[in-house]
Amino acid sequence: MPRPKKKRKVNNPPKMLGFKPFGIRFCETEHVVMQYEEYETVKLVIYDDLSQDEAADQMEVSRPTLTRIYNSALKKIGQAFVEGKSILIKGGDFEFEENWYKCKRCFKLIVEVDNDLKSDNCSSGDVHDLVNLNE
Structure with a gap:
């Protein structure tokens, strides 16, 4: 096996x-x-x-x-x-080394740090998990 x-x-x-x-x-x-x-x-x-x-x-x-x-x-x-x-x-x-998300509106990458989503210039909150999206 x-x-x-x-x-x-x-x-x-x-x-x-x-x-x-x-x-x-x-x-x-x-x-x-x-x-x-x-x-x-x-x-x-x-x-x-x-x-x-x-x-x-x-x-x-x-x-x-x-x-x-x-x-x-x-x-x-x-x-x-x-x-x-x-x-x-x-x-x-x-x-991934960290938890990554992508905004569904602006397509920016967002990283999770200490259970908080961090992104430059994106506040929509409409995100999806990249790992679960790509399985």
């Missing part, structure tokens, strides 16, 4: 829900779903310029596991880029 899959650590959620190709309506494109942990590997390795070993430590996974997740993310990005598909970022087997 295989051992249970370990949740990957994701520091912060992405600011957006995904990307779409320029010049094509979103409803007219096919979608590629990128999981949160795939987004995190691209952010850590490419954007933050960490080695795969450092990124694996930060996500609390082995280096070979990080490489598999990272290669899957690159394949999805390449497919979306070449075939003109939209990328949706959702789901996966992950957990």
Whole structure:
């Protein structure tokens, strides 16, 4: 019997829900779903310029596991880029370091600190939990 899959650590959620190709309506494109942990590997390795070993430590996974997740993310990005598909970022087997929410009106990210929601320039209070939204 295989051992249970370990949740990957994701520091912060992405600011957006995904990307779409320029010049094509979103409803007219096919979608590629990128999981949160795939987004995190691209952010850590490419954007933050960490080695795969450092990124694996930060996500609390082995280096070979990080490489598999990272290669899957690159394949999805390449497919979306070449075939003109939209990328949706959702789901996966992950957990955030903190409790994150997104405002349903202005789409700003909101973090929970000491059981209080903290956001810059958002007071609507109409929020949804990013973890439960993306399961």
